[in-house]
Structure formats: structure tokens, C-alpha cells
Amino acid sequence: MRLLKIGIASFLLMLGVSCNSARSIVGNGKVDSKLTAKQLIKENGKREAKFKTLQAKVKIDIIDGLKASGHTLNLRMEKDKTIWLSATLGLARVMITPDRVQFYDKINDQYFDGDYKLLSDLLGVELNFKKVQSLLIGEPLFDLKKDTYTISNSDVSYILEPKDQNELLELFLLFSPSHFKMDSQQLMQPLKKRFLQIDYTGYQEVKDEVLPQNIKIIAVEDSEELNVLLEYKSVSINEEVRFPFKIPSGFEEIIL
Structure with a gap:
């Protein structure tokens, strides 16, 4: 469980989303009992993030x-390419690209490059850059067009849940009737006694984009539980960004 927590904590430090003149969205939509799974997936697809x-x-x-x-971090993202995060004074930095996960910690003179x-082994879900990015911006971890779902x-x-649930990994996806973005993503591994829940408890509208404002992540294994709360603010989108990152010489590699 300790390794799971380390992995999840490192993974979660990569999260972030929002914008300058953001406006909180009040969830006042009503559920339409006649909406089909196909229609819901189509509506959710229309809300896919378009920022650069x-x-x-x-x-x-x-x-x-x-x-x-508690921590306050600076985040920069180039959609589909890079996620970068830096602590105060650059004491720790994370950079994720489609084929690489890197971070370093100046307090303990350590780094990870892999x-x-x-993270896939720890969370029980095959992760890639697309899935990490989707988690951050309130989009499904899985391509909804590649499976058949019931509503x-x-x-x-x-x-939504897969028509044929996998007994090794059960999946439940909850969507808001206000804007058809995620309310929650819930992944259960009964045989391993693991449970991962990602709740999007608040959204904001940023230059016609609907993006998360608050996220709560709950990771459970056996009787141990880890909670991570994220709040995104002071954000701008579609501006020029830089991703300075260089692992200092002499640091010890972290082997997890």
C-alpha cells in the first residue's frame, strides 16, 4: 500500500486545469430519463476540451x-504534448510527455525518470498521456466509442457502465446533466480490494471551455485510504508557455 500511495501522490501532483476570467457553473440541469447511452456519449464528445x-x-x-x-503549485500544459508542474522556488518539478514521466526533488536531492x-501497475489501469490528461480536464479515462455501454x-x-463489466476492473462513469462533463469516475478491483474514485465537485466556464474547478480523489486498498483534494485558480489559456526542466547533477535516482 505504501508504494501505491507514493505512486498515486506523485501522479496527482501532475494535475491542474482552469482559466483567467473563470465563471463557476451551478449544476441545475435536470436528468432526462429518455436520454440514450449513445446520445449521452455524443453530448459528452461535444464538450471535449479544445484549448491549446x-x-x-x-x-x-x-x-x-x-x-x-498542503501544497500550492504552478502548472503549465500544452494539450496532447506536455504537462509541467513546479513547486515554489523550483524546489520540485514534474514533467510528463506522451512517452515519459520525470520529476526531481531538490529538498532530498532525488529524481525519477521513467x-x-x-503508475499503471499501481492503479490497475493502463495509463498513458491521454488518460492522465483526460483525468485532469474532466473527461473519461476510456474512449467511450470503443465499447458498448448501458445507461x-x-x-x-x-x-454509464460497460454492457459487459470486467470482473477484474469494474467501471462506473457519472455525467452531469448540466454540461455532460464528468461528475465521477469510479474504478473497482474487487479481487485486489482496491477502489479509485475521482469526483469532479465543481466546474467553471473559461472562454467557452467547461473545465474542472475542484477534484476529489479517493484511493483505497484494503483498509487504508488516501484522499487528494485539488483546487484550480488564477489560470490562463492559449498563451505562450515554457517548460524549463533539467534534472540537477548529482541527484540520486528514485527506484520505486
């Missing part, structure tokens, strides 16, 4: 049992 770049400040709170810590295999609904959300 973004910058933001991301407030992250990590709660691990009785321990809690691929997505570790149901609660009082406040549409619920």
Missing part, C-alpha cells in the same frame, strides 16, 4: 490517514 495551452495555480491537499499536507508502467440515472447524474 493553459497555465494555473493548483492548491493540493493530501490526507493520508491522520496525516495531512515511463507509465509503474441509468440517479437524481442528479447520468450513469
Whole structure:
């Protein structure tokens, strides 16, 4: 479980999304019981993010049992290409590209330089850049056009699940009737007693984009639980961004 928490925490430090003159969205849409799964997937596809770049400040709170810590980080993203995050004074930095995950920590003089295999093994989901990016911007981790889904609904959300659930990995996707973006993504691995839930508890409209404002991530294995809360603010999109990143010499490689 300790390795799982390290992996998830490192993974979550890569998150962020928002914009300058953002306007919070009030979820007042009503569920239409006649909406089909095909129609829901089509409506969700229309809301796919179209920005080219973004910058933001991301407030992250990590709660691990009785321990809690908070961080404020600077995030920059070039859609489909790079996710970059830096702590105050550059004491720690993360850079993710489609084929690489890197970060370094100046406090402990350590660095990591690898691929997505570790995070995929830890979370029980095959990760790649696209899935990480989708998680950050309130889009499904999986391509909804590549499977057949059934639809149901609660009082406040549409619920999609694969027509043939995999007993090794059960998936439930909840969508908002207000804007058809994600309310929640829930992945369960009953045999491994693992559960991952990603809740999008607030959205904002940024230059015609609907993007997450608050995300809550819950990771459970056996009786241990890790919670991560993210808040995105002070953001701009479609401006020029740079991604300075160089692992300092003499640092020790992190082997997880």
C-alpha cells in the first residue's frame, strides 16, 4: 500500500486545469430519463476540451490517514504534448510527455525518470498521456466509442457502465446533466480490494471551455485510504508557455 500511495501522490501532483476570467457553473440541469447511452456519449464528445495551452495555480491537499499536507503549485500544459508542474522556488518539478514521466526533488536531492508502467501497475489501469490528461480536464479515462455501454440515472447524474463489466476492473462513469462533463469516475478491483474514485465537485466556464474547478480523489486498498483534494485558480489559456526542466547533477535516482 505504501508504494501505491507514493505512486498515486506523485501522479496527482501532475494535475491542474482552469482559466483567467473563470465563471463557476451551478449544476441545475435536470436528468432526462429518455436520454440514450449513445446520445449521452455524443453530448459528452461535444464538450471535449479544445484549448491549446493553459497555465494555473493548483492548491493540493493530501490526507493520508491522520496525516495531512498542503501544497500550492504552478502548472503549465500544452494539450496532447506536455504537462509541467513546479513547486515554489523550483524546489520540485514534474514533467510528463506522451512517452515519459520525470520529476526531481531538490529538498532530498532525488529524481525519477521513467515511463507509465509503474503508475499503471499501481492503479490497475493502463495509463498513458491521454488518460492522465483526460483525468485532469474532466473527461473519461476510456474512449467511450470503443465499447458498448448501458445507461441509468440517479437524481442528479447520468450513469454509464460497460454492457459487459470486467470482473477484474469494474467501471462506473457519472455525467452531469448540466454540461455532460464528468461528475465521477469510479474504478473497482474487487479481487485486489482496491477502489479509485475521482469526483469532479465543481466546474467553471473559461472562454467557452467547461473545465474542472475542484477534484476529489479517493484511493483505497484494503483498509487504508488516501484522499487528494485539488483546487484550480488564477489560470490562463492559449498563451505562450515554457517548460524549463533539467534534472540537477548529482541527484540520486528514485527506484520505486
